[in-house]
Every structure is written in C-alpha cells, then in structure tokens.
Amino acid sequence: MSHEPASSTGRRRFLKGTAGALAVPTAAGLLGALARPAYADGTGLPDFDPVPAASAGPAPNADGYHVGRIDGHLYWVTDSYYQAMFLTTTRGVVLVDAPPTIGHNLQRAINDVTRANGRPGKVTHVVYSHSHADHIGAAGIFGRDTVRIAHAETARLLARAGDPNRPLPTVTFRDKYRLRVGGETLDLAYHGPNHSPDNIFVHAPEYDTLMLVDVLYPGWVPFKGLAVSQDIPDWIKAQHIAMDYPWRTFVGGHLGRLGTRADGTLQIQYMDDLDTSTRSAITSVDPSPYFAKYGAQGNSWAIFKTFLDAVADTAAAPVAAKYAGVLAAADVFTKDNAWTLLESLRIDTGILGPFGVHP
Template sequence: MTGQRFILRWSFVALLSSTVVLSQSVPIVTYAPVPAEASAPPLNSAGWRVEDLGKGAYMVSDNLYNALFVVSTEGVIVVDAPPTIGHNMLNAIGNTTDIPITHLIYSHAHADHIGGAYLFGKNVKKIAHKDTKQILEDMQDRKRPVPDIVFEDTYDLCIGNQSVQLSYKGVNHQRGNIFIYAPKQKVLMLVDVIFPGWVPWAFIGEAEDVPGTLKSHAQTLEFDFDYFLGGHLTRSGNRHDVVLAKEYLDDLKTNCANAIALTGEAPNETNPISFSEISPKVEAANPGNGWAQFQTIIGAAAAYCSNVTNEKWLGKLAAADVTGFDNAFAIVQSLRIDFDVLGPFGVLP
C-alpha cells in the first residue's frame, strides 16, 4: 500500500463527515459493483420470494431480510418475523400449506428481526433464549411479545414429523442470539453474524461482543449443514460461504493488528500512521483534546487496515468498500480492549 492511497482514503472519510455537517445533505457514493455470487434473485410482484430448501423447510426473503419456516404434519414452525417482510410472512406460509402455525422461534431480541411477531397472534407459542426474554421484558414492546417458552443451553422442538434444535453457545451479535438447526434438512440459521456472499454490516454487524462473534464462525462450522441462513440480504448460503466469511474476518483481524503495530513505530515511507508523527499535529489543531487523539489514531489504523484488506476482498465479497472501514474500526477497538493489542497506548518500555 502506498501512503498516497492511504491519505486519499482517510481524507475522503474526513470530507464525507464535513459535508454532512456543513450542508445537512446526504452525499451519494458509488461503490464497487455487487459480485454475481451475491446478486439478488428476483422477487414476486409483492416484493418477496420463497426459497424451497427441501423436506418441508422454506426461506422467505425480501432480499434485505430473511426468515425460515418448517412445515410438519402437526404444525408450522417459524423462525423470526422481520417487519420488512411483515404480513408477507403469513402470506408465504399460507400459499405453501394449510397447516396452522404453532410455534415462532426468536433468533434474538432485535426488533428488525422479530418486530412482526405480534402478527402471529397469542395462540402461537413463542420460543427464545432466557436472555432474549429478559431483554424483551425490559423493553415492553407489544410488537415483540415476551416468549412463552425459554431455555438456557439447548432446546429440541419436535412437532409432528419435524424437529428444530436450538442451542446457545455464548454471546456473539447479541446476548441470547442462538443457533437454529433443522437436522432433517441440514439447514442452519445464525442471524446477524454471517452474511452469505457479503462482508458483515457495519461494526461487525453491530456486534455486542466482537470476540464472541469471531468465535461463532468456528462454532458454525461444527454443524453438518447444507444451507445457511444469516437473516439478511440476497440468498441462502452454504458451507463455503461460512468459510469465506471466517477467512475475511481472520484477514481483517491480522491486518488490523499489523496496523496497530505500525502506529507504535517510527514514521517512514511505508508507514503513514505513526502515532509519534500524528499526535503532535492533532494536539496543535485540538489542544488538550484527548478524544481527538484517540479518534485520529484509531481511525488511521482502521483506514489502513481496511485498505489492505480490500486489496484482497473487494470484488470477492460484496460491499467490502461499503462497511470495510467500520468493520476495521470495530476490530481495532476489540484488539485494543479485548485482546490487549495496544500499540502506542500500551506500557512503554
């Protein structure tokens, strides 16, 4: 990477921020094209589609969010109720089977994935992890009814000729975010962690726990699955998609650790992010402003890491240039706070 490319990228971030503040307008950025592997299948005229995963399992998607339902001989099991899909979730199920819906599983507590839960009525049993119940009790949101059935580690739901296995392996995207596995169909669902064909949404998918989110990729690969649902975007995934997602984050973590190391080294032609060079300039422009020091050097490390990472991943996974900086920023912060990779903020020799 050249210093010039770094400066251009970092200057753009600063310019974008200034533009929004000064003009109160939203700049429209043209990003790299979405790779064919991540392109969206067509929706029906109502703006949704159903993907048949086999043996009674179906994904419903509006190409921004997705959910799952499994048809058994005695009832339909639904996983998540994204409000963007809304009533169309019920339409998709009704167009597939006359068997009544008996259970609704919450992947986690976030409203963008279960904000349509109230549409299923009071007779449908809601199931979630105990932490999700606690969160929903605190929120008191009528659109996200408190679950009727809760579990701590594992829960096997067996209805008619179908089963869905629920397991909790620790905090990742949010506490209470669970693995949902249909063994008969080899369908695995973990929401807001892995996005087939895409890099994560900003800040590692707004992860509550970055180390737990990184760990969850290896946990995902412990399952025997043919289909993977991540709760977002354009298509179902497979094992290869999970491997790619893990590789991307492994690269991002390595590159961010290298960037932090550079901030603690002397400046030279290949190191434009040395704290010893940047810090006096920040102090001169912002006397006594400690947050300006943190923001500038952490942002510089994140921008450097993002650029290095995108040299490999841009065009390989969609939107690497859209959320790459935000994801790098989250990893830099996690490396500092969780993994003790402190760079210039560590104990001096």
C-alpha cells in the first residue's frame, strides 16, 4: 500500500505551452478527431486513442482492487472504475461511499489496512456522497448498526427510491457537518446542487484531501454529457469551489488514480475551451440546410437534431484534437460533452442561435 501522487509535469508543460491555443481543424481532421474508423481487431467495435500513461492508476490485485494510503490514517480503494475513501480510527472505520463494482472488496481492502495498522476493522460509519446507486449501491452490505450520514436531500431521494441496497441515512444535515470519530475528523459541506441535487464535498483537513464525486475527473475528460449532471451551470461552478478548498490530494469517485491540483486546473481549462468552441459553433454553423430539408417535411425534431448535432460536432473537434494524448478519452466523450454544454447554453444562458426571438 502506498500513496501514488499523479505526476503533473507533462500537464503543467501542456498548460504553459498551449494556453489560449485552440486551432480549428480541417474537415478531414474534424472527422478524424471524433472517431476512429478502423476496426482492425475484427470485433466490429470502434477504435479510440490510447490512454495516456499519466491517466492510468495502479493495477488492481488478483482480487480486483487496489488499496493505498493517502496520508496518515486516510486510505482509498479503487477497482479502476470507481473509488471509495476510508478513515481508520480508534473506534472503527469511516467509509465514504460504497460503489457496487467494488462491493465486498471494500471490506477486504479495509481488512488489509487495519490488520497492518492495528486499528479496528469494523465499518462503524458510512458517509454518502450523494444518492446515486453506482456510488453507494453496496452500502447495504454493512451492518444495521452502522451510522449512515448524508445530506437531507439524499435522504429524500433514497426514501423515494426504496432501494434496500442503499439504506436510509440515520444522520442528515443541510449545510455543514463535522464528523469526529476516534480521534479523526471529516468535514462535510453542501454548496448547492451540481452533478446531483445532493452531492456533497468531503474534506479531510488533517490530510489535505478533498473527495468530490462526479465533478473532477483526474487525467480524463468528464463522463458522457458532462457527467450526466442535473445542473450544468452549478456543476461547472463546483469545479471552482473545489479548487478553493485547501487540498493536495483529490478523490473523484471514478477511474483508477488520485488527483492533484494540476488535474483540477486542466479540467477547468478543458471546460473553458469547450465553452469557447461551443459558443463559436452556435453562430458559425449555418442552420439553413436543416430548416430547408426538414422544414419542408414538417419534421421539427429533425431540424433540432441535425442542427444541434452539427454544432456539437463543430464545437468538439478542435477541443478533442487539442486534448488528445493529454486527457484520456478526449475522443470518446468530447462530442457528448459539447452537446450537453450546448443545451445548457441554450436553456440556462439564453444563447439560442437560430431558435431565438423571431425578428
């Protein structure tokens, strides 16, 4: 077990050398930046750019997980798809999130640590980052006597879901909550909706660590549709709130490695570039062909789909090209992210393009 801080030298060099540079590719380059047409392996599945070495995390063990020390008594566990964090105390273990893909390996990882450090291995507290099943869907494997802490909105959403794998919290809060257990401290805070209506910030001040799920993706572009977030303006704002916290290690809830402050800066630049490119594409893509063809057919939805898809394609291409080899999966999800940002710009910001106030 060890703390593996991600190297940020290459990303810092990238930030310094490419600030403000966002070249618009040729038509051929636009297509190539978004999809790889080769199916050379015979599977019939598309090929994508290789994952940069700096984006990869430690290899899981034979049981399918990796557990490492962040600092002191604070640890993290990953299966390369999801992450949880836990704090060993003199009274037991405080676990933050219980992703079902890690499942019972959570307790195995905890046992690895507590057998080595001599602290109790029983999970006494589980903190829910938010209500989504992919992050807390294994919470039910821990005992009924476990204290479960969440935002008040998480409690409401879980009551509606009625999922036995996500037991209702026993302690809730609305703004801030300081959890002190066995000589250790976690500060929980709610700064408004972002990825979900209830997503919270989990800060371990003694260990300079922040956990915030589905907002920053160290080494990778955000998941499809800007992390399938329910409030895009506040999801973007949450990235900046995260950077206002004092931390040096970041736990993002997804993928295989921890984050650094350079990772946060890089994602904010990616989003700034995507915003600039999307705003430009709204005005540069000619809507006339889409209105002419599909308007004559009376197919309003076809007009919207084809025009918005064309804007997303145009917006995504230079961004995907710029971040290829820098952020993993830039070619996988940048178009989807551009489409979602475009919709937010239209309905949240009022940048309506050809669907604005009729003259």
